[in-house]
Amino acid sequence: MSTSSFTMPFAGNDLNACEHERDPKELQAFLNDPKAKAMLLDRGRPALLPEGGLKWVKPNDLIGQNIADPGPLFLGKQGDVPVFAFSISTENALTEIESFQDMRVVAAQLSPMELALAGQAKSLFDWHDEHRFCAKCGAGSRGNRGGTTRQCDSCGAAHFPRVNPVTIMLVINGDDCLLGRGHGWPEGSFSALAGFVSPGETIEEGCAREIFEEVGVTIKSPRYVFSQPWPFPSQLMIGLICETDDRELVIDANEIEDARWFSRDEVEAVFAKRSDAFKRPPRFTIAHQLLRHWLKEG
Known part of the structure; x- marks a missing residue:
């Protein structure tokens, strides 16, 4: 997968964070800048325009609105444009309640840069809400x-703020890959196995432990492919591909609901929409991109 032509969903934020321009006077000057713009979120849901894309407002238009802690969230500057995010209540909002949409649902309606900014804002607002x-x-x-x-x-x-590292891994045996499904997932949904990295573990150790715990398979040759910031609530998904000689699965029902081997042909047919062997993970997920990467490698 060419890094020059692909931006991982929720990545690609190229703002200048202005780390040395964040005292109260400087932030107030950014808020008052006539070029400044702000996105709006309500409980992690961004406000969108009717035709799609983020709804942007002037920060000063939010005076008198019900703004949640921590107040104006300064994301940085895009060129000479200060960019903010506000967490506001839809009970007294500058925009219509129905303009706020679940980020998982509307991810495809946002440009890569807008998705990256909205994801960053959601992660930070979630952190503030849980660390008062x-x-x-x-x-x-x-x-x-x-x-x-x-x-x-x-x-x-x-x-x-803290980011939680999660390994998400595609387990390969010959020309087959192993996918699992969590409890309560929509019927037919399968994805790559995943789990949090524990204190004292390397990424590779976390990968091996999680796979063995969930399906009883011992892996070898784990290799990093790419990563993804994942704002649900604030994780770094670390995408790996690894190999195994084990075919027999011992599924821990406390961890996952099911796991199955799928052939490359089956996965290709699902991605080409010629088969419903399983529901393809959404394009904005790293699991989707891992499967697509594996298909291209073959």
């Missing part, structure tokens, strides 16, 4: 530096 109190002393904390950190004014501790 200082982990050191328990006092309330506040957003700081344009929403990129939180500050405890009681003990002085600074808190920073």
